[in-house]
Amino acid sequence: MNFLWPDLLWSLALLPLLVLLYLWLLRKRRRSPVRLASVAVAKAALGKGPGWRRHVPPLLLLLAIGTLLVATARPIAVLTLPLSQRTIILAIDVSGSMRAADVQPNRLVAAQEAAKAFVTDLPREVRVGVVSFAGTAAVVQAPTVSREDIIAAIDRFQLQRGTATGSGIILSLATLFPDAGIEIQNVTGQRNMPPSPLDEKKEKKEFVPVPPGSYSSAAIIMLTDGQRTTGPDPLEASKMAADRGVRVYTVGIGTTAGETIGFEGWSMRVRLDEATLKNIASLTQAEYFYAGTAEDLKKVYQSLSSRLVVEKKETEITAFFAAMGALLALLGAGLSVWWFGRVA
Numbered sequence: 001m002n003f004l005w006p007d008l009l010w011s012l013a014l015l016p017l018l019v020l021l022y023l024w025l026l027r028k029r030r031r032s033p034v035r036l037a038s039v040a041v042a043k044a045a046l047g048k049g050p051g052w053r054r055h056v057p058p059l060l061l062l063l064a065i066g067t068l069l070v071a072t073a074r075p076i077a078v079l080t081l082p083l084s085q086r087t088i089i090l091a092i093d094v095s096g097s098m099r100a101a102d103v104q105p106n107r108l109v110a111a112q113e114a115a116k117a118f119v120t121d122l123p124r125e126v127r128v129g130v131v132s133f134a135g136t137a138a139v140v141q142a143p144t145v146s147r148e149d150i151i152a153a154i155d156r157f158q159l160q161r162g163t164a165t166g167s168g169i170i171l172s173l174a175t176l177f178p179d180a181g182i183e184i185q186n187v188t189g190q191r192n193m194p195p196s197p198l199d200e201k202k203e204k205k206e207f208v209p210v211p212p213g214s215y216s217s218a219a220i221i222m223l224t225d226g227q228r229t230t231g232p233d234p235l236e237a238s239k240m241a242a243d244r245g246v247r248v249y250t251v252g253i254g255t256t257a258g259e260t261i262g263f264e265g266w267s268m269r270v271r272l273d274e275a276t277l278k279n280i281a282s283l284t285q286a287e288y289f290y291a292g293t294a295e296d297l298k299k300v301y302q303s304l305s306s307r308l309v310v311e312k313k314e315t316e317i318t319a320f321f322a323a324m325g326a327l328l329a330l331l332g333a334g335l336s337v338w339w340f341g342r343v344a
Contacts, residue, residue, distance in 0.1 A: 004074035004316065011069045015062065022058055053339050060332030064325045071321035078314050086217060087127040087143050089172040090115055092154075093224035093253075095134040095163040100225070100254060103294055107253050110294040111223050112154050118301035119150050129175050130154060135162025135230055136189035137171040164231025165224055165276070169248060172220045173241055180207070182240075187231065207243075213285030215245030221304060222280070223251040227273045238280040247286035250277035251300055254292070 003009065092115060098108040119128055129143035130153045141153035167187035174182040220241065228234055241248050254272040274290065281288040289304075291297035 001075050001077045001317075002314075004076060006073055008073040009070070011072065012066060014069070015066050018062060018065065022062075053335075057332040057336035057339075060328050060335070064328035064332065067321050067325035067328060071318050071325060074316055074318050075321060076314050076316045086125075086219075087129065087176060088122070088218070089129045089131055089143070089175055089220045090119075090154075091131040091133060091137075091168040091172045091220055091222040091224075092157070093134070093163060093165070093168070093222075094132045094157050094159055095225075095229075096159055096161055097163060097225050097227060098253075099159055102254055103292070103297070107225065108157065108159065110291075110297055111253060112157060114291075114294070114297040114301045115154050115223070116151050117298060118305055119147055119154075121302070121305045129172075131168055131172050131175060132157055133164055133168030133171070133224075134160035135164055137164060137167040137187050139171065139175055143175065162230045163224070163228055165222070165228045165280075166232030166234040166237035168222055168224070169220065169234060169237035169241055169280070170232060172222075172248075173237075173244065173246065176218045176220075176246065177244065180244075209243035210245040212242040212283065213245060213247050215247075218246055219286070220246060220248045221251065222248055222277075223253055224277070225252065225254045225272050228276065234276055234280055235283065238283045242284045246284065248280050248284040249286045249289070249304060250281045251289045251291055251297070252277045253297060 092111055094108065098106070098111065100107050103110045122128065124145060124147075127143040127145055128141075128147075128150050129139065130141040130150060132138055132140050140156060141150055144150065164187065170182065170187045171184055174180070174184045238248055252272050252274050272290075274288070278288045280286075289300040291300050
């Protein structure tokens with residue numbers, strides 16, 4: 001725990017002085033003579049005293065004062081808190097290699113089922129967008145809180161040729177930052193459109209990189225076998241994400257041994273490219289997860305769902321100490337009234 005105003009902690013030196021003052025008052029009270037009318041009255045007065053209960057209210061008051069003095073120093077601590085706003089982009093590979101059956105029933109179906117379960121388990125306020133990528137990338141669902149729309153988009157996946165992992169990352173970034181001017185014509189396969197007069201009048205904001213992983217309001221989860229065959233370099237794309245502070249969590253599906261698949265008269269050997277996926281996660285201060293089976297994939301998404309909706313944040317906890325000090329003071333006063341009929 002740290003403090004915003006640590007110099008005020010010197011005020012805690014008052015506590016030993018208060019303890020000495022209390023002991024002095026007790027000693028003075030014992031020495032004060034009391035005139036009694038008779039011996040019987042004296043014996044009655046010497047009946048069973050308050051004992052240890054006498055010291056409980058002052059002790060609670062002392063703790064209350066100490067807690068409130070700590071509060072004046074404005075303590076801060078790292079707490080795990082739920083995110084008030086969060087957007088997650090699911091970037092899922094729909095290339096021909098995802099038809100491989102080394103993950104049953106095949107990579108794509110396993111990915112779809114795990115992704116749908118992941119979306120269902122997320123808190124309702126988390127917005128989710130879906131990007132599919134093969135030779136090019138496409139936004140199949142803009143970020144929304146509608147779980148029905150997200151699941152329907154995942155069910156619409158169609159296998160295509162090529163694998164452009166870099167395109168999937170770039171289009172995911174453009175979806176998160178629609179006003180950032182990220183060029184997406186090359187990654188979506190669309191032809192370049194001439195700029196409109198309104199676009200020309202807009203002033204382009206100068207882009208200033210931020211520390212990797214510092215943007216806590218959004219994240220990208222990319223699921224693929226990692227074998228890039230076309231499109232932008234995925235490491236260059238991940239550098240773009242890192243400069244914007246966005247973490248790209250990568251999930252490798254399949255086996256490193258791979259499988260030979262055939263499609264429309266051709267065949268190829270598809271293997272999991274873990275090295276690239278690990279580098280993408282490392283550059284963006286995220287994590288890489290391996291899913292060799294459908295069950296592994298479900299566990300990966302379960303782990304991610306718990307990580308992506310909370311954050312560890314340094315938070316001022318002055319209010320906690322202030323409330324605790326007030327509670328201790330009230331407890332001490334209440335016990336004093338209950339036991340002795342007075343506050344002090």
